[in-house]
Amino acid sequence: MSSSPYEISPLLSFFGNRLLNISSPCYLSIIYIHPQLIRRMLALLIIMPMVMIQSVLAQQPAKQLTPLSSGRILPPQSLRIDPTLQKTIPRPQTVVDYFLLLPEGYFTQYGSTTSSVKQFPTATRKTILTCFTSDTATMRGVELFTGALEIKNKYLIVNTPEGSQGYSFSVALWTLKNKKTLVGFCRRRWERNGAASEVAFLTYENSRWTDVTTKVFPEIPMTTFFTWSGLKQYPNLKAPIDMELARAEQAIIVHLDMLTLQQMPELKPIGTRGLEKTIPFRTLEMRLRDDAFTITNKY
Numbered sequence: 001m002s003s004s005p006y007e008i009s010p011l012l013s014f015f016g017n018r019l020l021n022i023s024s025p026c027y028l029s030i031i032y033i034h035p036q037l038i039r040r041m042l043a044l045l046i047i048m049p050m051v052m053i054q055s056v057l058a059q060q061p062a063k064q065l066t067p068l069s070s071g072r073i074l075p076p077q078s079l080r081i082d083p084t085l086q087k088t089i090p091r092p093q094t095v096v097d098y099f100l101l102l103p104e105g106y107f108t109q110y111g112s113t114t115s116s117v118k119q120f121p122t123a124t125r126k127t128i129l130t131c132f133t134s135d136t137a138t139m140r141g142v143e144l145f146t147g148a149l150e151i152k153n154k155y156l157i158v159n160t161p162e163g164s165q166g167y168s169f170s171v172a173l174w175t176l177k178n179k180k181t182l183v184g185f186c187r188r189r190w191e192r193n194g195a196a197s198e199v200a201f202l203t204y205e206n207s208r209w210t211d212v213t214t215k216v217f218p219e220i221p222m223t224t225f226f227t228w229s230g231l232k233q234y235p236n237l238k239a240p241i242d243m244e245l246a247r248a249e250q251a252i253i254v255h256l257d258m259l260t261l262q263q264m265p266e267l268k269p270i271g272t273r274g275l276e277k278t279i280p281f282r283t284l285e286m287r288l289r290d291d292a293f294t295i296t297n298k299y
Contacts, residue, residue: 070196070241070257071219073187075211076105082122086207095156096149098183099171100125103209106185106200107169120169128158153247165191172245174288180205182216182288184252186245194260197243199252216292224295225256226279234266251285252293258282 081101089097100122107120129149147157147168159168167189174182180203188197201213222231222239231237240260244253256279262272270278285297 069189069198070243070260071198071238072213072217073106073185073198073200075200075213076103078105079103079209079211081207081209085122090207092181092204094151095154095171095173096129096151098173098181098204099129099156101204101209102171102183102185102202106187125158150247154249155245155247157245159188165189170245172247172249174249176203176291182212182291184245186243188242190242193263194240194257195242196240196257196260199243199245216288218293220254220284224284225281228270228278230266230269237266240264249288251287251296254284254286256282 080103085101089101092098092101104121147159149156154173155170156172157168157170160166167187170186170188172184172186174184176182183202183204185200185202186197189195199213199217200211201216203210203212220239220241222234222237225239240257242255242257244255246252258275261267261275267275281298283299284295286293287296289296
């Protein structure tokens with residue numbers, strides 16, 4: 001004969017009597033528990049702590065994402081060149097020569113990612129140029145690998161393997177009116193919350209670098225892409241941009257990064273949908289005109 005769902009085992013009855021020190025059936029009946037009720041109690045014991053943890057986490061302030069820097073690079077404190085290279089490359093001719101001669105300060109001062117780009121010495125750059133695959137570079141202790149090297153097009157880029165986050169360095173060459181070479185340098189960083197690029201432009205003469213970024217490349221304010229009455233409060237607000245240096249002295253392509261834009265607190269009043277409707281174009285073409293880069297097309 002099957003037992004009642006409310007019947008308890010003799011062992012449970014024994015411990016119940018010991019704990020309560022009561023032998024009367026009327027008191028002992030309080031420990032008769034339906035199995036379904038036990039399951040519900042166990043479920044509550046499991047679920048309640050999880051709910052409490054979620055509640056505490058919800059009350060904590062949201063973690064602030066590290067802002068991505070974009071625009072013009074501030075010149076490093078030192079433009080020192082590796083002295084051994086000055087003897088090896090007395091007169092740079094190719095984009096590779098300029099890539100190797102660039103001061104290390106442009107590589108190590110990578111905004112908020114300095115911790116992940118601690119060192120990028122000349123020796124590392126040489127190793128990259130001798131590696132044909134990312135696996136070879138990794139075996140030699142180099143995270144970056146050559147993405148593209150186009151001597152004829154005066155262009156070179158090295159970058160981390162594709163992924164949710166990473167960074168790259170690129171170099172391109174232009175010719176100024178006085179026949180001097182203008183060296184463009186771009187460092188790019190991308191994350192899940194957006195991408196951004198910074199650029200610098202330099203000339204090299206008599207074994208010395210001169211940073212001419214402010215003379216040849218303008219700042220790109222938010223109003224370059226769209227107008228909104230609220231922007232009057234932020235006249236110096238820079239647009240979050242992602243840039244591509246040009247091959248063969250063609251146009252520099254400048255993209256407005258929408259992911260970063262949507263996270264900017266100054267633009268919260270517009271909202272995501274408002275931004276989509278407000279911005280008529282998101283890409284610029286910039287070409288070298290009269291020794292300075294100017295916007296030649298928008299789309």
